[in-house]
Structure formats: structure tokens, C-alpha cells
Amino acid sequence: MTRTGDPEESGAERLRGEVERFVRGRVVPQEPLLDAGGPAAAEALARLRGAAREAGLWALPLPAELGGGGLSFGAYAELAEAEGASDHGPAALGSATLLDVRMLGRHAPRAVRERYLGPLVAGEVHAAYAMTEPDVPGTDPYGTATRAVRQADGGWRVSGRKWFVSGVVGADLVTVLARTHGAPGDRDGLSLLLVPTGSPGFRVVRELGVLGAAGQGEIALDGVVVPADHLVGEPGRGLEVAGERLQLGRTLRCLRWLGQARRAFDLLCRRAVSRTGSRGRLADHQLVQQHVFESLLALRTTRPLVYEAVALVEAGRDARTEVGLAKVAAARTLHRVADAAVQVYGAAGLGPDTALPALLRTGRAARVLDGPDELHVTSVARRVLRGYEGAPAVPGSRG
Numbered sequence: 001m002t003r004t005g006d007p008e009e010s011g012a013e014r015l016r017g018e019v020e021r022f023v024r025g026r027v028v029p030q031e032p033l034l035d036a037g038g039p040a041a042a043e044a045l046a047r048l049r050g051a052a053r054e055a056g057l058w059a060l061p062l063p064a065e066l067g068g069g070g071l072s073f074g075a076y077a078e079l080a081e082a083e084g085a086s087d088h089g090p091a092a093l094g095s096a097t098l099l100d101v102r103m104l105g106r107h108a109p110r111a112v113r114e115r116y117l118g119p120l121v122a123g124e125v126h127a128a129y130a131m132t133e134p135d136v137p138g139t140d141p142y143g144t145a146t147r148a149v150r151q152a153d154g155g156w157r158v159s160g161r162k163w164f165v166s167g168v169v170g171a172d173l174v175t176v177l178a179r180t181h182g183a184p185g186d187r188d189g190l191s192l193l194l195v196p197t198g199s200p201g202f203r204v205v206r207e208l209g210v211l212g213a214a215g216q217g218e219i220a221l222d223g224v225v226v227p228a229d230h231l232v233g234e235p236g237r238g239l240e241v242a243g244e245r246l247q248l249g250r251t252l253r254c255l256r257w258l259g260q261a262r263r264a265f266d267l268l269c270r271r272a273v274s275r276t277g278s279r280g281r282l283a284d285h286q287l288v289q290q291h292v293f294e295s296l297l298a299l300r301t302t303r304p305l306v307y308e309a310v311a312l313v314e315a316g317r318d319a320r321t322e323v324g325l326a327k328v329a330a331a332r333t334l335h336r337v338a339d340a341a342v343q344v345y346g347a348a349g350l351g352p353d354t355a356l357p358a359l360l361r362t363g364r365a366a367r368v369l370d371g372p373d374e375l376h377v378t379s380v381a382r383r384v385l386r387g388y389e390g391a392p393a394v395p396g397s398r399g
């Protein structure tokens with residue numbers, strides 16, 4: 001990705017190396033504590049954030065005028081891979097708020113931007129995003145039943161329930177997709193509202209474990225009053241903002257999945273060359289070599305797809321096909337490589353002494369969350385096939 005001798009790119013390469021060393025040397029050793037949650041985890045995260053600030057690695061893709069590093073998404077992409085090697089990397093390095101900062105910076109009223117953007121970049125305020133509802137397919141936002149009713153003072157009263165809300169436990173703000181007019185099933189009338197979690201009527205119903213791991217939650221909004229200026233975007237056009245966020249968010253997650261897949265690959269290879277049995281090193285067994293080859297092939301073929309999506313998203317172009325391809329490929333690659341690494345480790349790969357159970361869990365969940373593989377497969381295929389409608393038959397065909 002970089003060329004030796006180019007001062008600018010050498011600087012980018014050095015920065016990636018610094019991020020990678022920080023994540024692998026400081027964040028990864030703290031993962032058991034961070035995974036456990038609670039006050040001790042919060043203290044550990046605060047220490048890591050302080051260290052990231054001291055190292056000049058804080059909030060690299062966030063606006064410089066707000067205290068971030070000011071990198072464009074394209075320039076940040078390789079750093080996102082390095083950060084993503086650990087689930088806790090983005091939070092420790094201050095980039096976890098990228099989607100919220102971009103969304104509010106582009107679509108929120110001035111008063112909201114002035115109130116929240118600085119604290120978000122500083123890591124003083126935490127935000128979450130709530131779209132999916134119980135008993136409503138996550139791939140069908142038109143079924144949204146959460147409702148926001150306009151009040152006499154121009155504000156909104158929001159009622160409904162959401163689940164699989166990432167990071168909602170401990171969040172200060174939640175962006176909620178709600179119906180401001182029409183009925184469930186209507187293709188318009190959906191809006192985004194920024195809801196302070198301290199508002200009366202807002203509550204976290206429960207944490208939702210994903211294959212046994214925490215991080216998601218279910219929330220209830222029982223007549224929560226939201227100020228008028230907390231509407232994000234135009235009334236009834238929330239899906240336009242959500243689509244923009246999803247396109248960027250899926251691409252960002254693909255980058256982080258690549259980082260985790262690379263971590264699993266490193267574990268696989270180190271195990272293969274270091275483990276010796278009565279029949280020699282694992283690295284000398286053809287079946288283990290097959291795992292190495294297939295894993296490397298998956299990594300090398302997926303990465304260009306992800307970076308093609310990055311380039312289109314950075315340019316502000318329609319990247320739906322490329323993001324769909326990248327999402328499916330990156331999720332499958334992480335799952336495949338982590339699974340291969342577990343196989344090479346044997347029983348040790350199932351236990352608590354390596355990161356492999358977490359990497360395998362993330363890879364499996366990635367094939368469902370952010371839109372299941374089947375959604376992206378059909379969406380991409382339909383979009384491609386529409387381009388052939390009305391085209392002349394293939395020369396020489398009889399149909």
C-alpha cells in the first residue's frame with residue numbers, strides 16, 4: 001500500500017506502525033479486564049485513552065478543530081485496520097465516535113453541534129444508535145413502529161422499543177429512528193431523533209449477549225420528551241441520513257474485521273511454526289499448510305474489495321454494490337481465518353488463553369449484524385442484473 005522513499009507515505013506508514021504497536025502492546029494485554037466491564041474496566045480504558053493522547057494518537061479521523069487528528073476517511077483507512085485488531089482499539093484511541101460525529105456534524109442543528117460535538121471528540125460523552133426493533137426484521141426499517149409525536153412547543157414525545165443497540169449501556173445519547181407520520185410499513189415518515197439517555201421515560205431494559213458476549217442492549221422509550229432541535233436531518237427523511245451512516249459504518253467495520261482477521265492469521269502461523277509433536281512441526285503438515293494458504297487467499301482477495309469501497313465512500317459516490325461485496329467478503333474472511341486458527345490450535349483455541357474465541361464469535365456475528373449476508377447478496381445481485389435489463393441477447397444465443 002505504500003512506497004519506500006516517499007516522505008509522505010513513509011509518514012503514513014510510521015503512523016500505522018505506531019497505532020499497531022499501541023493496540024497490540026497496550027490494548028490487547030488489557031482485553032480480559034476490558035471485556036469483563038465494570039469500574040475496573042472503565043479505569044483501564046481511561047488510562048489507555050490518556051496514553052493515546054500522550055502518544056499523539058487520539059481521535060485521528062475526527063475534526064482537528066474539535067481536538068481530533070483531522071485525517072480524511074481515506075487516510076484513516078489503514079489505521080482503522082490496525083485499531084480494529086482489538087474490539088477495544090477504537091474506544092481506546094478515540095475513534096469510536098466517528099459515525100456519530102460525522103452524522104451530527106453534517107445533519108444536526110447548530111445548537112446540537114455546539115453542545116455535543118466537542119465532548120464526543122474528547123471522549124467525555126458516549127453515543128449509541130438505535131434502529132432495530134423486536135419482532136421487526138432489522139433489514140426492513142419501513143416496519144419501524146417507534147413513534148415520535150410533535151408537541152405544542154415543537155418538541156417530540158417518543159414511545160417505542162429498540163434492541164441490539166451497540167454500546168447503549170453507559171451511553172449519554174442515543175440516535176433513534178422513529179416514525180413521525182404514517183403507519184408501520186409506509187416507505188416515508190421516518191425521522192432520526194437524538195435522545196439524551198437521562199431523559200425521564202428512557203431506560204435500558206436489559207443487556208443482550210451476542211453469542212455470550214456483552215455490548216448490545218435493549219431499550220424502552222416511554223413517552224420520552226425530546227427537544228425540537230434534537231431532530232437530525234429533515235422530518236420524514238431519516239432514512240437518507242441512516243443510509244449515509246450505514247454505508248460509512250459498514251465500510252469502517254470491514255476495515256476493523258480485516259484487522260482482526262490478520263490477527264487471527266498471525267496466531268495461526270505462529271502456532272504452526274512453534275508447535276511440535278511426535279510427527280514434527282504443524283507447519284510441515286500439508287493440511288495445516290492448506291489452512292495457511294486458504295486464509296491468506298481470503299485476506300488477499302478481500303482487502304482490495306474493502307479498499308475499493310473506501311475509495312468510493314471517500315469520494316461521496318454511490319458505493320452500495322462495493323460496500324455489499326466488501327461486507328460479505330470481510331465477514332466471511334474473519335470467520336474463515338479465525339476458524340482455521342482454532343483448528344490449528346486444537347483445544348487450546350477454544351479456551352481463555354487466546355483471543356480466538358472472541359475473534360471467531362465476532363466473525364460469526366458479522367455475518368448477521370449490519371445486514372445478514374443474504375441481504376447483501378440479493379441486493380448486489382439485483383442491482384447488477386438491473387443493468388442488463390433491456391440489453392440485447394448474447395450474440396449466438398437462441399433465447
